[in-house]
Amino acid sequence: MTTTITKPPADATPEPPKNGRRKRGLKAGRAGGQHHAGPIAYAILIVFTLVSIFPLFWTAIAASRDNARLAETPPPFWFGANLFDKLEVAWTDANLGEAFLNTTIVAGVSSLTIVFLSTIAGFAFAKLRFRGRGALMLIVIGTMMVPPQLQVIPLYMMVAELDWTDQLQAVILPSLVSAFGVFFMRQYLIQALPDEIIEAARVDGASSWRVIWHVVFPAARPAMAVLGMLMFVQTWNDFLWPFLVLTQLGNPTVQVAVAGLGRGYTPDQALIMAGALLSTLPLLLVFAIFGKQIVGGIMQGAVKG
Protein backbone atom coordinates (compact mmCIF):
# COMPACT_ATOMS: atom_id res chain seq x y z
CA MET A 1 0.00 0.00 0.00
CA THR A 2 1.14 3.51 -0.66
CA THR A 3 3.08 5.06 2.13
CA THR A 4 3.45 8.36 0.34
CA ILE A 5 -0.17 9.06 1.07
CA THR A 6 -0.43 12.68 1.95
CA LYS A 7 2.20 14.88 3.36
CA PRO A 8 1.04 17.27 6.04
CA PRO A 9 1.20 20.97 5.17
CA ALA A 10 4.73 21.87 4.20
CA ASP A 11 5.35 24.00 7.28
CA ALA A 12 5.51 21.00 9.58
CA THR A 13 8.55 22.02 11.56
CA PRO A 14 8.88 20.16 14.81
CA GLU A 15 9.13 22.78 17.54
CA PRO A 16 6.65 23.58 20.18
CA PRO A 17 4.60 20.47 19.91
CA LYS A 18 1.74 21.55 22.13
CA ASN A 19 -0.99 23.52 20.47
CA GLY A 20 1.14 25.50 18.07
CA ARG A 21 0.86 22.57 15.75
CA ARG A 22 -2.88 22.37 15.46
CA LYS A 23 -3.24 26.06 14.88
CA ARG A 24 -0.60 26.05 12.21
CA GLY A 25 -2.27 23.18 10.40
CA LEU A 26 -5.51 25.06 10.15
CA LYS A 27 -4.02 28.42 9.32
CA ALA A 28 -2.07 26.86 6.52
CA GLY A 29 -5.46 25.89 5.16
CA ARG A 30 -6.52 29.45 4.68
CA ALA A 31 -3.26 30.55 3.18
CA GLY A 32 -3.29 27.60 0.79
CA GLY A 33 -6.21 28.83 -1.31
CA GLN A 34 -5.40 31.20 -4.08
CA HIS A 35 -8.73 32.88 -4.63
CA HIS A 36 -11.56 34.11 -2.49
CA ALA A 37 -14.61 31.91 -2.74
CA GLY A 38 -17.43 33.37 -4.81
CA PRO A 39 -21.15 33.17 -4.02
CA ILE A 40 -21.57 29.99 -6.05
CA ALA A 41 -18.87 28.25 -4.02
CA TYR A 42 -20.60 29.30 -0.82
CA ALA A 43 -23.96 28.15 -2.16
CA ILE A 44 -22.64 24.69 -3.04
CA LEU A 45 -20.88 24.34 0.31
CA ILE A 46 -23.99 25.38 2.20
CA VAL A 47 -26.15 22.87 0.28
CA PHE A 48 -23.59 20.17 1.02
CA THR A 49 -23.55 21.15 4.69
CA LEU A 50 -27.35 20.94 4.84
CA VAL A 51 -27.31 17.50 3.23
CA SER A 52 -24.71 16.42 5.81
CA ILE A 53 -26.83 17.56 8.74
CA PHE A 54 -30.35 16.97 7.50
CA PRO A 55 -30.63 13.21 8.18
CA LEU A 56 -29.45 13.77 11.75
CA PHE A 57 -31.82 16.65 12.26
CA TRP A 58 -34.67 14.65 10.80
CA THR A 59 -33.86 11.73 13.09
CA ALA A 60 -34.77 14.00 15.99
CA ILE A 61 -37.96 15.16 14.22
CA ALA A 62 -39.07 11.62 13.47
CA ALA A 63 -38.30 10.63 17.07
CA SER A 64 -40.68 13.32 18.27
CA ARG A 65 -43.64 12.00 16.22
CA ASP A 66 -45.54 8.73 16.03
CA ASN A 67 -46.32 6.12 13.39
CA ALA A 68 -49.55 7.82 12.36
CA ARG A 69 -47.89 11.14 11.65
CA LEU A 70 -44.97 9.50 9.88
CA ALA A 71 -47.46 7.83 7.52
CA GLU A 72 -48.80 11.10 6.16
CA THR A 73 -47.84 13.25 3.24
CA PRO A 74 -45.99 15.57 3.36
CA PRO A 75 -43.63 14.18 6.01
CA PRO A 76 -43.11 16.27 9.14
CA PHE A 77 -40.57 19.06 9.00
CA TRP A 78 -40.71 20.19 12.58
CA PHE A 79 -40.76 18.66 16.05
CA GLY A 80 -43.84 17.08 17.56
CA ALA A 81 -44.59 16.55 21.21
CA ASN A 82 -43.25 13.04 21.76
CA LEU A 83 -39.49 13.49 21.72
CA PHE A 84 -38.76 12.99 25.41
CA ASP A 85 -41.31 10.22 25.83
CA LYS A 86 -39.80 8.30 22.95
CA LEU A 87 -36.25 8.86 24.15
CA GLU A 88 -37.23 7.53 27.54
CA VAL A 89 -38.97 4.45 26.14
CA ALA A 90 -36.06 3.75 23.78
CA TRP A 91 -33.68 4.09 26.71
CA THR A 92 -35.51 1.49 28.79
CA ASP A 93 -36.69 -0.80 25.95
CA ALA A 94 -33.30 -1.28 24.38
CA ASN A 95 -31.59 -1.47 27.74
CA LEU A 96 -29.55 1.52 26.61
CA GLY A 97 -28.25 2.39 30.05
CA GLU A 98 -26.30 -0.83 30.23
CA ALA A 99 -25.40 -0.57 26.55
CA PHE A 100 -23.93 2.90 27.03
CA LEU A 101 -21.91 1.73 29.99
CA ASN A 102 -20.65 -1.27 28.00
CA THR A 103 -19.77 0.81 24.97
CA THR A 104 -18.01 3.40 27.09
CA ILE A 105 -15.93 0.67 28.70
CA VAL A 106 -15.14 -0.97 25.36
CA ALA A 107 -14.36 2.25 23.51
CA GLY A 108 -12.51 3.74 26.48
CA VAL A 109 -10.31 0.74 27.22
CA SER A 110 -9.50 0.06 23.60
CA SER A 111 -8.77 3.63 22.60
CA LEU A 112 -6.53 4.24 25.63
CA THR A 113 -4.66 0.97 25.07
CA ILE A 114 -4.33 1.58 21.35
CA VAL A 115 -2.96 5.07 21.96
CA PHE A 116 -0.39 3.80 24.46
CA LEU A 117 0.76 0.83 22.39
CA SER A 118 0.77 2.81 19.15
CA THR A 119 2.83 5.59 20.67
CA ILE A 120 5.62 3.35 21.94
CA ALA A 121 5.63 1.26 18.76
CA GLY A 122 5.39 4.35 16.57
CA PHE A 123 8.31 5.88 18.48
CA ALA A 124 10.44 2.79 17.94
CA PHE A 125 9.66 2.79 14.21
CA ALA A 126 10.19 6.53 13.89
CA LYS A 127 13.32 7.11 15.95
CA LEU A 128 15.10 3.93 17.00
CA ARG A 129 17.34 1.81 14.84
CA PHE A 130 17.00 -1.93 15.11
CA ARG A 131 17.37 -4.93 12.91
CA GLY A 132 14.21 -5.83 11.02
CA ARG A 133 12.69 -2.39 11.37
CA GLY A 134 11.81 -2.03 7.70
CA ALA A 135 10.35 -5.52 7.40
CA LEU A 136 8.28 -5.14 10.57
CA MET A 137 6.94 -1.79 9.38
CA LEU A 138 5.92 -3.41 6.11
CA ILE A 139 3.95 -6.00 8.07
CA VAL A 140 2.22 -3.21 9.98
CA ILE A 141 1.19 -1.54 6.74
CA GLY A 142 0.13 -4.85 5.21
CA THR A 143 -2.06 -5.54 8.24
CA MET A 144 -4.18 -2.55 7.36
CA MET A 145 -5.39 -4.41 4.27
CA VAL A 146 -6.68 -7.55 5.96
CA PRO A 147 -10.47 -7.41 5.97
CA PRO A 148 -12.24 -8.04 9.28
CA GLN A 149 -14.43 -10.70 7.67
CA LEU A 150 -11.40 -12.93 7.41
CA GLN A 151 -10.83 -12.85 11.14
CA VAL A 152 -14.35 -13.12 12.33
CA ILE A 153 -14.83 -16.88 11.95
CA PRO A 154 -11.80 -18.14 13.95
CA LEU A 155 -12.29 -15.39 16.50
CA TYR A 156 -15.84 -16.59 16.88
CA MET A 157 -14.56 -20.13 17.45
CA MET A 158 -12.04 -18.83 19.99
CA VAL A 159 -14.74 -16.94 21.83
CA ALA A 160 -17.00 -19.98 21.84
CA GLU A 161 -14.15 -22.15 23.12
CA LEU A 162 -13.28 -19.69 25.90
CA ASP A 163 -16.94 -19.19 26.76
CA TRP A 164 -16.63 -15.46 26.22
CA THR A 165 -19.93 -14.93 24.40
CA ASP A 166 -21.66 -11.84 25.78
CA GLN A 167 -18.52 -10.76 27.60
CA LEU A 168 -16.85 -7.46 26.87
CA GLN A 169 -13.31 -8.77 26.60
CA ALA A 170 -14.43 -10.67 23.50
CA VAL A 171 -14.97 -7.29 21.85
CA ILE A 172 -12.10 -5.39 23.45
CA LEU A 173 -9.18 -7.75 22.80
CA PRO A 174 -9.45 -8.08 19.00
CA SER A 175 -10.06 -4.33 18.66
CA LEU A 176 -6.64 -3.58 20.16
CA VAL A 177 -4.80 -4.46 16.96
CA SER A 178 -4.55 -1.09 15.26
CA ALA A 179 -1.99 -0.89 12.52
CA PHE A 180 -3.42 2.47 11.64
CA GLY A 181 -2.50 3.77 15.09
CA VAL A 182 1.12 2.63 14.82
CA PHE A 183 1.41 4.16 11.37
CA PHE A 184 -0.26 7.39 12.49
CA MET A 185 2.03 7.87 15.50
CA ARG A 186 5.12 7.00 13.49
CA GLN A 187 4.28 9.62 10.87
CA TYR A 188 3.73 12.21 13.58
CA LEU A 189 6.82 11.45 15.63
CA ILE A 190 9.15 11.43 12.64
CA GLN A 191 8.64 15.15 12.25
CA ALA A 192 7.48 16.28 15.69
CA LEU A 193 10.30 14.82 17.77
CA PRO A 194 13.81 16.13 17.02
CA ASP A 195 16.58 13.56 17.33
CA GLU A 196 18.67 16.00 19.40
CA ILE A 197 16.22 15.92 22.29
CA ILE A 198 16.37 12.14 22.46
CA GLU A 199 20.15 12.21 22.26
CA ALA A 200 20.37 14.85 24.98
CA ALA A 201 18.27 12.66 27.25
CA ARG A 202 20.45 9.69 26.37
CA VAL A 203 23.62 11.58 27.24
CA ASP A 204 22.06 12.39 30.60
CA GLY A 205 21.82 8.66 31.12
CA ALA A 206 18.10 8.18 30.63
CA SER A 207 16.93 4.66 29.92
CA SER A 208 14.59 3.98 27.04
CA TRP A 209 11.53 3.94 29.30
CA ARG A 210 12.53 7.28 30.79
CA VAL A 211 12.90 8.69 27.29
CA ILE A 212 9.41 7.44 26.46
CA TRP A 213 7.98 8.85 29.62
CA HIS A 214 9.68 12.23 29.74
CA VAL A 215 10.37 13.03 26.09
CA VAL A 216 8.13 11.05 23.77
CA PHE A 217 4.81 11.29 25.60
CA PRO A 218 4.96 15.07 26.08
CA ALA A 219 5.93 15.58 22.44
CA ALA A 220 3.28 13.21 21.14
CA ARG A 221 0.41 14.48 23.25
CA PRO A 222 -1.55 16.32 20.50
CA ALA A 223 -1.35 13.34 18.15
CA MET A 224 -2.23 10.97 20.98
CA ALA A 225 -5.34 13.01 21.69
CA VAL A 226 -6.43 12.92 18.04
CA LEU A 227 -5.71 9.22 17.69
CA GLY A 228 -7.60 8.57 20.91
CA MET A 229 -10.66 10.39 19.58
CA LEU A 230 -10.55 8.67 16.20
CA MET A 231 -10.24 5.26 17.85
CA PHE A 232 -13.01 6.09 20.28
CA VAL A 233 -15.32 6.94 17.37
CA GLN A 234 -14.30 3.80 15.53
CA THR A 235 -14.82 1.40 18.43
CA TRP A 236 -18.02 3.16 19.46
CA ASN A 237 -19.44 2.62 15.97
CA ASP A 238 -18.02 -0.86 15.42
CA PHE A 239 -20.78 -3.15 14.26
CA LEU A 240 -19.92 -6.51 12.69
CA TRP A 241 -17.92 -8.16 15.46
CA PRO A 242 -19.94 -6.95 18.48
CA PHE A 243 -23.07 -7.95 16.55
CA LEU A 244 -21.75 -11.51 16.29
CA VAL A 245 -20.51 -12.07 19.85
CA LEU A 246 -22.82 -9.93 21.96
CA THR A 247 -26.54 -10.58 22.05
CA GLN A 248 -29.20 -7.96 22.48
CA LEU A 249 -30.43 -9.41 25.73
CA GLY A 250 -27.02 -10.35 27.12
CA ASN A 251 -24.49 -7.59 27.25
CA PRO A 252 -24.92 -5.41 24.17
CA THR A 253 -22.98 -2.40 22.98
CA VAL A 254 -25.04 0.57 21.85
CA GLN A 255 -24.88 -0.44 18.19
CA VAL A 256 -26.06 -3.97 18.93
CA ALA A 257 -28.86 -2.71 21.16
CA VAL A 258 -30.06 -0.14 18.62
CA ALA A 259 -29.96 -2.64 15.77
CA GLY A 260 -32.51 -4.69 17.67
CA LEU A 261 -34.90 -1.82 18.38
CA GLY A 262 -38.41 -1.91 16.97
CA ARG A 263 -38.44 -5.28 15.30
CA GLY A 264 -41.79 -6.94 15.07
CA TYR A 265 -44.88 -6.69 12.95
CA THR A 266 -45.50 -2.94 13.12
CA PRO A 267 -42.32 -1.40 14.44
CA ASP A 268 -42.61 1.93 16.22
CA GLN A 269 -40.62 4.14 13.84
CA ALA A 270 -40.35 7.06 16.24
CA LEU A 271 -38.94 4.72 18.85
CA ILE A 272 -36.31 3.42 16.42
CA MET A 273 -35.33 6.98 15.54
CA ALA A 274 -35.09 7.86 19.22
CA GLY A 275 -32.69 4.96 19.73
CA ALA A 276 -30.65 5.94 16.69
CA LEU A 277 -30.46 9.49 17.97
CA LEU A 278 -29.33 8.41 21.44
CA SER A 279 -26.67 6.11 20.01
CA THR A 280 -25.09 8.95 18.03
CA LEU A 281 -25.50 11.80 20.49
CA PRO A 282 -22.30 11.23 22.53
CA LEU A 283 -20.17 11.21 19.40
CA LEU A 284 -21.80 14.34 18.00
CA LEU A 285 -21.02 15.97 21.32
CA VAL A 286 -17.37 14.94 21.05
CA PHE A 287 -17.26 16.37 17.53
CA ALA A 288 -18.94 19.59 18.57
CA ILE A 289 -16.28 20.14 21.23
CA PHE A 290 -13.14 18.76 19.58
CA GLY A 291 -14.17 19.13 15.92
CA LYS A 292 -11.28 21.40 15.00
CA GLN A 293 -8.67 19.06 16.49
CA ILE A 294 -10.22 16.02 14.83
CA VAL A 295 -10.29 17.77 11.46
CA GLY A 296 -6.64 18.72 11.92
CA GLY A 297 -5.77 15.17 12.89
CA ILE A 298 -7.51 13.61 9.91
CA MET A 299 -5.84 16.04 7.56
CA GLN A 300 -2.43 15.32 9.08
CA GLY A 301 -2.85 11.58 9.13
CA ALA A 302 -4.88 11.61 5.92
CA VAL A 303 -5.54 7.91 6.24
CA LYS A 304 -8.91 6.29 6.62
CA GLY A 305 -9.02 4.54 10.00
Add this chain to the structure above:
Amino acid sequence: MATRHDTAAAPPAKEGGAAPARPPVESPETLRKRARLSRRWQRDVRWSPYAFVSPFFLLFVAFGMFPLIYTAWASLHTVELTAPTDMEWAGLRNYTRIFDDEFYWNAAKNTLTIGIISTVPQLMMALGIAHLLNYKLRASNFFRVVMLAPYATSIAAATLVFVLLFGRDYGMINWFLGLFGIDNIDWQNDKWYAQIAVSSIVIWRWTGYNALIYLAAMQAIPQDLYESAALDGASRWKQFLHVTLPSLRPTILFTVVVSTIGASQLFAEPLMFDANKGASGGPQHQFQTLGLYMYEQGWVNQHLGRASAIAWTMFLILIVVGIINYVISRRLRASS
Protein backbone atom coordinates in the same frame (compact mmCIF):
# COMPACT_ATOMS: atom_id res chain seq x y z
CA MET B 1 9.80 -11.41 17.68
CA ALA B 2 10.98 -9.92 20.94
CA THR B 3 10.03 -11.61 24.15
CA ARG B 4 9.12 -10.48 27.60
CA HIS B 5 12.58 -10.41 29.18
CA ASP B 6 13.55 -7.56 26.90
CA THR B 7 11.35 -5.37 29.00
CA ALA B 8 13.26 -6.42 32.08
CA ALA B 9 16.48 -5.54 30.32
CA ALA B 10 15.45 -1.91 30.31
CA PRO B 11 16.08 -0.70 33.85
CA PRO B 12 13.48 1.72 35.07
CA ALA B 13 15.92 4.34 36.30
CA LYS B 14 19.62 4.95 36.01
CA GLU B 15 21.50 7.83 37.54
CA GLY B 16 24.74 9.15 36.04
CA GLY B 17 27.79 7.08 35.22
CA ALA B 18 26.30 5.64 32.06
CA ALA B 19 28.21 5.86 28.87
CA PRO B 20 26.97 8.15 26.13
CA ALA B 21 24.96 6.63 23.32
CA ARG B 22 26.86 4.09 21.24
CA PRO B 23 25.93 2.39 18.03
CA PRO B 24 23.46 -0.28 19.08
CA VAL B 25 25.14 -3.32 17.57
CA GLU B 26 28.45 -4.36 19.11
CA SER B 27 30.27 -7.60 19.40
CA PRO B 28 29.64 -9.57 22.62
CA GLU B 29 33.35 -9.52 23.51
CA THR B 30 33.56 -5.77 23.97
CA LEU B 31 30.25 -5.84 25.77
CA ARG B 32 31.52 -8.24 28.40
CA LYS B 33 34.41 -5.94 29.21
CA ARG B 34 32.25 -3.04 30.12
CA ALA B 35 31.03 -2.14 33.56
CA ARG B 36 27.82 -3.72 34.67
CA LEU B 37 25.88 -0.47 34.38
CA SER B 38 27.14 0.10 30.93
CA ARG B 39 26.16 -3.41 29.96
CA ARG B 40 22.63 -2.80 31.06
CA TRP B 41 22.72 0.35 29.02
CA GLN B 42 23.77 -1.48 25.94
CA ARG B 43 21.09 -4.08 26.36
CA ASP B 44 18.56 -1.35 26.84
CA VAL B 45 19.48 0.42 23.62
CA ARG B 46 19.65 -2.78 21.70
CA TRP B 47 16.51 -4.56 22.88
CA SER B 48 14.10 -1.88 23.97
CA PRO B 49 12.96 -1.18 20.38
CA TYR B 50 11.73 -4.76 20.24
CA ALA B 51 10.04 -4.34 23.60
CA PHE B 52 8.26 -1.28 22.27
CA VAL B 53 6.93 -2.94 19.14
CA SER B 54 6.26 -6.36 20.64
CA PRO B 55 2.86 -5.66 22.26
CA PHE B 56 1.45 -4.69 18.88
CA PHE B 57 2.87 -7.77 17.20
CA LEU B 58 1.78 -10.14 19.98
CA LEU B 59 -1.77 -8.86 19.64
CA PHE B 60 -1.48 -8.99 15.88
CA VAL B 61 -0.37 -12.62 15.88
CA ALA B 62 -3.15 -13.62 18.26
CA PHE B 63 -6.04 -11.65 16.78
CA GLY B 64 -4.89 -10.90 13.23
CA MET B 65 -2.48 -13.45 11.84
CA PHE B 66 -3.80 -16.59 13.53
CA PRO B 67 -7.44 -15.96 12.48
CA LEU B 68 -6.30 -15.24 8.93
CA ILE B 69 -4.53 -18.57 8.60
CA TYR B 70 -7.14 -20.47 10.56
CA THR B 71 -9.85 -19.19 8.21
CA ALA B 72 -7.96 -20.76 5.34
CA TRP B 73 -7.77 -24.04 7.28
CA ALA B 74 -11.47 -23.90 8.18
CA SER B 75 -12.39 -23.22 4.56
CA LEU B 76 -11.08 -26.71 3.71
CA HIS B 77 -13.42 -28.34 6.20
CA THR B 78 -17.07 -28.85 6.88
CA VAL B 79 -17.75 -26.95 10.09
CA GLU B 80 -21.08 -26.29 11.73
CA LEU B 81 -21.75 -23.15 13.72
CA THR B 82 -23.21 -25.18 16.57
CA ALA B 83 -20.08 -27.33 16.94
CA PRO B 84 -17.20 -25.24 15.65
CA THR B 85 -14.56 -27.65 16.96
CA ASP B 86 -15.87 -30.64 14.98
CA MET B 87 -14.10 -30.22 11.68
CA GLU B 88 -14.42 -32.68 8.88
CA TRP B 89 -11.98 -32.54 6.01
CA ALA B 90 -13.66 -31.37 2.82
CA GLY B 91 -10.77 -30.52 0.55
CA LEU B 92 -11.71 -27.87 -1.95
CA ARG B 93 -15.41 -28.73 -1.90
CA ASN B 94 -16.38 -25.44 -0.26
CA TYR B 95 -14.68 -23.56 -3.07
CA THR B 96 -16.07 -25.65 -5.94
CA ARG B 97 -19.52 -25.19 -4.44
CA ILE B 98 -19.09 -21.44 -4.62
CA PHE B 99 -18.42 -21.56 -8.33
CA ASP B 100 -21.77 -23.23 -8.99
CA ASP B 101 -23.63 -21.09 -6.51
CA GLU B 102 -25.80 -18.51 -8.23
CA PHE B 103 -26.26 -16.62 -4.95
CA TYR B 104 -22.51 -16.23 -4.61
CA TRP B 105 -22.21 -14.74 -8.06
CA ASN B 106 -25.25 -12.58 -7.46
CA ALA B 107 -23.63 -11.26 -4.26
CA ALA B 108 -20.33 -10.73 -6.07
CA LYS B 109 -22.06 -8.73 -8.80
CA ASN B 110 -23.99 -6.69 -6.26
CA THR B 111 -20.81 -5.95 -4.33
CA LEU B 112 -19.22 -4.74 -7.54
CA THR B 113 -22.13 -2.57 -8.70
CA ILE B 114 -22.82 -1.11 -5.24
CA GLY B 115 -19.07 -0.52 -4.95
CA ILE B 116 -19.03 1.46 -8.16
CA ILE B 117 -22.25 3.36 -7.46
CA SER B 118 -21.01 4.33 -4.01
CA THR B 119 -17.34 5.00 -4.68
CA VAL B 120 -17.22 6.91 -7.95
CA PRO B 121 -19.72 9.71 -7.15
CA GLN B 122 -18.40 9.86 -3.59
CA LEU B 123 -14.81 10.54 -4.58
CA MET B 124 -15.74 12.92 -7.38
CA MET B 125 -17.93 14.98 -5.08
CA ALA B 126 -15.24 14.90 -2.40
CA LEU B 127 -12.77 16.28 -4.93
CA GLY B 128 -15.11 19.12 -5.87
CA ILE B 129 -15.89 19.97 -2.25
CA ALA B 130 -12.19 19.92 -1.35
CA HIS B 131 -11.51 22.30 -4.23
CA LEU B 132 -14.13 24.72 -2.88
CA LEU B 133 -12.79 24.39 0.68
CA ASN B 134 -9.37 25.29 -0.64
CA TYR B 135 -10.57 28.78 -1.54
CA LYS B 136 -10.20 31.54 0.99
CA LEU B 137 -13.37 31.04 2.97
CA ARG B 138 -15.24 32.53 5.84
CA ALA B 139 -16.15 29.98 8.50
CA SER B 140 -13.95 27.37 6.87
CA ASN B 141 -13.60 25.49 10.16
CA PHE B 142 -17.36 25.38 10.52
CA PHE B 143 -17.74 23.79 7.08
CA ARG B 144 -15.02 21.27 7.79
CA VAL B 145 -16.41 20.16 11.13
CA VAL B 146 -20.03 19.94 9.94
CA MET B 147 -18.93 17.89 6.97
CA LEU B 148 -17.63 15.29 9.43
CA ALA B 149 -20.97 14.87 11.22
CA PRO B 150 -21.97 11.93 8.98
CA TYR B 151 -18.63 10.26 9.74
CA ALA B 152 -19.42 10.50 13.45
CA THR B 153 -22.83 8.94 12.91
CA SER B 154 -22.84 5.20 13.37
CA ILE B 155 -23.78 2.95 10.47
CA ALA B 156 -26.72 1.62 12.45
CA ALA B 157 -28.17 5.05 13.16
CA ALA B 158 -27.55 6.31 9.63
CA THR B 159 -29.10 3.28 7.97
CA LEU B 160 -32.18 3.38 10.18
CA VAL B 161 -32.85 7.00 9.19
CA PHE B 162 -32.24 6.36 5.52
CA VAL B 163 -34.70 3.47 5.58
CA LEU B 164 -37.36 5.95 6.64
CA LEU B 165 -36.24 8.66 4.24
CA PHE B 166 -36.35 6.13 1.40
CA GLY B 167 -39.78 4.80 2.39
CA ARG B 168 -41.94 3.99 -0.61
CA ASP B 169 -45.23 5.53 0.46
CA TYR B 170 -44.39 8.24 2.97
CA GLY B 171 -40.65 8.73 2.66
CA MET B 172 -39.19 12.21 2.42
CA ILE B 173 -37.29 11.44 -0.75
CA ASN B 174 -40.29 10.20 -2.69
CA TRP B 175 -42.27 13.19 -1.45
CA PHE B 176 -39.56 15.51 -2.72
CA LEU B 177 -39.37 13.75 -6.09
CA GLY B 178 -43.17 13.93 -6.20
CA LEU B 179 -42.90 17.71 -6.26
CA PHE B 180 -41.33 17.29 -9.68
CA GLY B 181 -44.04 14.92 -10.81
CA ILE B 182 -42.04 11.72 -10.29
CA ASP B 183 -44.07 8.72 -9.15
CA ASN B 184 -43.22 6.95 -5.91
CA ILE B 185 -40.15 4.76 -6.27
CA ASP B 186 -39.91 1.39 -4.55
CA TRP B 187 -36.49 1.85 -3.00
CA GLN B 188 -36.63 -1.52 -1.22
CA ASN B 189 -37.71 -3.95 -3.88
CA ASP B 190 -36.49 -2.59 -7.17
CA LYS B 191 -32.98 -3.89 -7.66
CA TRP B 192 -31.25 -0.80 -9.01
CA TYR B 193 -33.09 1.69 -6.86
CA ALA B 194 -32.32 -0.41 -3.78
CA GLN B 195 -28.64 -0.49 -4.70
CA ILE B 196 -28.65 3.27 -5.22
CA ALA B 197 -30.31 3.74 -1.83
CA VAL B 198 -27.75 1.53 -0.05
CA SER B 199 -24.92 3.32 -1.87
CA SER B 200 -26.28 6.70 -0.86
CA ILE B 201 -25.77 5.77 2.80
CA VAL B 202 -22.11 5.07 2.09
CA ILE B 203 -21.77 8.24 0.05
CA TRP B 204 -23.39 10.31 2.77
CA ARG B 205 -21.11 8.96 5.49
CA TRP B 206 -17.77 9.22 3.69
CA THR B 207 -17.82 12.15 1.24
CA GLY B 208 -16.92 14.81 3.80
CA TYR B 209 -14.12 12.67 5.22
CA ASN B 210 -12.55 12.11 1.81
CA ALA B 211 -12.95 15.80 1.02
CA LEU B 212 -10.77 16.59 4.03
CA ILE B 213 -8.11 14.16 2.84
CA TYR B 214 -8.09 15.75 -0.61
CA LEU B 215 -7.99 19.18 0.97
CA ALA B 216 -4.90 18.26 2.97
CA ALA B 217 -3.21 17.09 -0.21
CA MET B 218 -4.24 20.22 -2.11
CA GLN B 219 -2.68 22.41 0.54
CA ALA B 220 0.62 20.65 0.07
CA ILE B 221 0.78 21.68 -3.61
CA PRO B 222 3.38 24.44 -4.00
CA GLN B 223 1.82 27.81 -4.75
CA ASP B 224 4.29 28.67 -7.52
CA LEU B 225 2.90 25.89 -9.71
CA TYR B 226 -0.37 27.82 -9.83
CA GLU B 227 1.38 31.13 -10.33
CA SER B 228 3.32 29.95 -13.35
CA ALA B 229 0.19 28.32 -14.77
CA ALA B 230 -1.65 31.61 -14.33
CA LEU B 231 1.20 33.43 -16.09
CA ASP B 232 0.75 31.05 -18.99
CA GLY B 233 -2.83 32.21 -19.14
CA ALA B 234 -4.44 29.05 -17.78
CA SER B 235 -8.00 29.51 -16.52
CA ARG B 236 -8.99 28.29 -13.08
CA TRP B 237 -10.52 25.17 -14.63
CA LYS B 238 -7.34 24.52 -16.61
CA GLN B 239 -5.30 25.02 -13.45
CA PHE B 240 -7.48 22.46 -11.68
CA LEU B 241 -7.05 20.00 -14.54
CA HIS B 242 -3.34 20.47 -15.13
CA VAL B 243 -1.95 21.39 -11.72
CA THR B 244 -4.29 20.16 -8.99
CA LEU B 245 -5.32 16.80 -10.41
CA PRO B 246 -1.84 15.55 -11.35
CA SER B 247 -0.46 16.54 -7.94
CA LEU B 248 -3.29 14.67 -6.25
CA ARG B 249 -2.76 11.43 -8.14
CA PRO B 250 -1.14 9.47 -5.27
CA THR B 251 -3.83 10.64 -2.86
CA ILE B 252 -6.62 9.81 -5.28
CA LEU B 253 -5.15 6.37 -5.81
CA PHE B 254 -4.97 5.90 -2.07
CA THR B 255 -8.60 6.88 -1.51
CA VAL B 256 -9.67 4.63 -4.37
CA VAL B 257 -7.93 1.67 -2.74
CA VAL B 258 -9.30 2.41 0.72
CA SER B 259 -12.81 2.90 -0.66
CA THR B 260 -12.52 -0.32 -2.65
CA ILE B 261 -11.54 -2.19 0.49
CA GLY B 262 -14.47 -0.60 2.30
CA ALA B 263 -16.87 -1.41 -0.53
CA SER B 264 -15.76 -5.04 -0.73
CA GLN B 265 -16.57 -5.44 2.97
CA LEU B 266 -19.95 -3.72 2.92
CA PHE B 267 -22.10 -5.44 5.52
CA ALA B 268 -24.03 -3.38 8.04
CA GLU B 269 -25.72 -1.04 5.54
CA PRO B 270 -27.36 -3.76 3.41
CA LEU B 271 -28.13 -5.82 6.53
CA MET B 272 -30.07 -3.04 8.20
CA PHE B 273 -31.54 -1.59 5.02
CA ASP B 274 -33.60 -4.76 4.65
CA ALA B 275 -37.00 -4.10 6.15
CA ASN B 276 -36.94 -7.46 7.94
CA LYS B 277 -33.34 -7.06 9.08
CA GLY B 278 -32.60 -10.39 7.42
CA ALA B 279 -29.32 -11.43 5.87
CA SER B 280 -30.75 -12.05 2.41
CA GLY B 281 -30.33 -8.46 1.25
CA GLY B 282 -33.92 -7.98 0.19
CA PRO B 283 -36.49 -10.60 -0.84
CA GLN B 284 -34.84 -11.22 -4.22
CA HIS B 285 -31.29 -10.84 -2.81
CA GLN B 286 -31.22 -7.63 -4.81
CA PHE B 287 -28.73 -5.90 -2.53
CA GLN B 288 -27.02 -8.84 -0.85
CA THR B 289 -23.28 -8.20 -0.77
CA LEU B 290 -20.50 -10.75 -0.31
CA GLY B 291 -20.07 -9.67 3.30
CA LEU B 292 -23.75 -10.28 3.89
CA TYR B 293 -23.70 -13.58 2.03
CA MET B 294 -20.80 -14.76 4.14
CA TYR B 295 -22.77 -13.89 7.25
CA GLU B 296 -25.86 -15.67 5.90
CA GLN B 297 -23.90 -18.84 5.13
CA GLY B 298 -22.05 -18.84 8.45
CA TRP B 299 -24.54 -17.60 10.97
CA VAL B 300 -27.97 -18.18 9.41
CA ASN B 301 -27.30 -21.43 7.55
CA GLN B 302 -24.60 -22.35 10.09
CA HIS B 303 -21.96 -23.47 7.58
CA LEU B 304 -18.81 -21.90 8.96
CA GLY B 305 -16.56 -23.79 6.52
CA ARG B 306 -18.41 -22.40 3.53
CA ALA B 307 -18.40 -18.93 5.08
CA SER B 308 -14.62 -19.22 5.51
CA ALA B 309 -14.24 -20.04 1.82
CA ILE B 310 -16.30 -16.97 0.90
CA ALA B 311 -14.15 -14.84 3.21
CA TRP B 312 -10.99 -16.08 1.53
CA THR B 313 -12.29 -15.35 -1.96
CA MET B 314 -12.98 -11.81 -0.72
CA PHE B 315 -9.41 -11.57 0.50
CA LEU B 316 -8.06 -12.81 -2.83
CA ILE B 317 -10.06 -10.11 -4.61
CA LEU B 318 -8.44 -7.54 -2.33
CA ILE B 319 -4.99 -8.89 -3.06
CA VAL B 320 -5.68 -8.46 -6.77
CA VAL B 321 -6.80 -4.90 -6.08
CA GLY B 322 -3.60 -4.37 -4.10
CA ILE B 323 -1.44 -5.65 -6.95
CA ILE B 324 -3.24 -3.43 -9.47
CA ASN B 325 -2.70 -0.49 -7.14
CA TYR B 326 0.97 -1.32 -6.82
CA VAL B 327 1.42 -1.53 -10.59
CA ILE B 328 -0.42 1.71 -11.23
CA SER B 329 1.45 3.63 -8.54
CA ARG B 330 4.77 2.39 -9.95
CA ARG B 331 3.72 3.56 -13.39
CA LEU B 332 2.75 6.91 -11.92
CA ARG B 333 6.08 7.27 -10.20
CA ALA B 334 7.95 6.28 -13.33
CA SER B 335 6.05 8.76 -15.47
CA SER B 336 6.53 11.74 -13.16
